Amino acid sequence: MVRMLIHLRSFPTTSLSSRSLTISSSSPTQQHKLWSGLDNWRNSPINDRRIWGPNGPLLPSSCDSISSSSFHGLVSAAPSLADLGALVLSTSDPLSKSHISHLAFSRWRSENNLPVGSISHLPSSPARPPKPLLVPTNEVPSPKDSPLPLNAYMLHTLAHIELNAIDLAWDTVARFSPFFDVLGREFFDDFAHVADDESRHFMWCSQRLAELGFKYGDIPANNLLMRECENTSNNVAARLAVIPLVQEARGLDAGPRLVKRLMGFGDHRTSKIVEKIADEEIAHVAVGVDWFLSVCQKMNRAPCPTFKDLIKEYGAELRGPFNHSARETAGIPRDWYDPSCGTQVDEGGSNKQSDKEQLSAVYDRLTHIISMESENSSLERRPAK
Ligand SMILES: [Fe+2]
Numbered sequence: 001m002v003r004m005l006i007h008l009r010s011f012p013t014t015s016l017s018s019r020s021l022t023i024s025s026s027s028p029t030q031q032h033k034l035w036s037g038l039d040n041w042r043n044s045p046i047n048d049r050r051i052w053g054p055n056g057p058l059l060p061s062s063c064d065s066i067s068s069s070s071f072h073g074l075v076s077a078a079p080s081l082a083d084l085g086a087l088v089l090s091t092s093d094p095l096s097k098s099h100i101s102h103l104a105f106s107r108w109r110s111e112n113n114l115p116v117g118s119i120s121h122l123p124s125s126p127a128r129p130p131k132p133l134l135v136p137t138n139e140v141p142s143p144k145d146s147p148l149p150l151n152a153y154m155l156h157t158l159a160h161i162e163l164n165a166i167d168l169a170w171d172t173v174a175r176f177s178p179f180f181d182v183l184g185r186e187f188f189d190d191f192a193h194v195a196d197d198e199s200r201h202f203m204w205c206s207q208r209l210a211e212l213g214f215k216y217g218d219i220p221a222n223n224l225l226m227r228e229c230e231n232t233s234n235n236v237a238a239r240l241a242v243i244p245l246v247q248e249a250r251g252l253d254a255g256p257r258l259v260k261r262l263m264g265f266g267d268h269r270t271s272k273i274v275e276k277i278a279d280e281e282i283a284h285v286a287v288g289v290d291w292f293l294s295v296c297q298k299m300n301r302a303p304c305p306t307f308k309d310l311i312k313e314y315g316a317e318l319r320g321p322f323n324h325s326a327r328e329t330a331g332i333p334r335d336w337y338d339p340s341c342g343t344q345v346d347e348g349g350s351n352k353q354s355d356k357e358q359l360s361a362v363y364d365r366l367t368h369i370i371s372m373e374s375e376n377s378s379l380e381r382r383p384a385k
């Protein structure tokens, strides 16, 4: 909390509560091109298409609606958006968490006078079911050692990411709610909206896993995202840098590869779900970019070096290969994340970065590409079950 206050204290506090001053897409030093779909996403109606039908998303049947209606009482009793977030975070059952998340966002959207509220004591991590067992990344079974076929294995990994993403977005809402005056109502609206998208993604993954004869929790999963959530709980700028701009942007890189692998495996239905999710993730990265720029502007800091400093300080790893076009569409400038880009050239044409540093950056990038490619080929070699 202290570090977050230090960062926020340097804001020009006379201009903090007006949206007109908080949504600027420009940095102190340069204009910034945001995702062209951001306004449409922000103004889009509630999306109730939480079932994956024969050809894509559908409205739920009356039975599914009845099962989620049992949470109406809990959701209506919450006095604020931050309390709704805390309710989602304290729910351990994944499907209940997803239903409550959607009901919470629907209520927030339908009640104009519901306050954001303020929660000062939030558990450091959200409630989780007994399964999957959460383990360090290197202890998660590889596809080769997993009892699940490759398509179900990939879907389980994605379901885990989506469940974490629900909690990460609500944690951002509830955790930073005491800074409403600084961040403004729209910040909280955006992250509650992200949580709603993630809850829909989890439903699709969960449904498809069941169709394949499996369920979320069948294999251990990593605790990486929750660790990063805890690490950044004291600094809103770090939360934005590490979660939407590093972790969610990684989804933009991995999405098309995952779709290709699933097509290669012959599971077109799962590949369609993954394709749709990857497409919707652009909004989450774009929202992160917009708010990161806004926070940098309040701190009077240049976004690119601030982003680099934060990911170094918080130990977030930037790993390629990068999907540059998707990242550009989402509004992340290449010089923020790509070490091979953005080197400065002086007037005489000589490069300021030493040859040794350049070679080291190229070597690191090649190492990442080689390790990713060998991982991909070992996945692709796995026979279909
Ligand atoms: Fe998602």
Ligand SMILES: [Fe+2]
Pocket (backbone or CB within 6 Å): 165, 198, 248, 281, 284
């Ligand atoms: Fe997301």
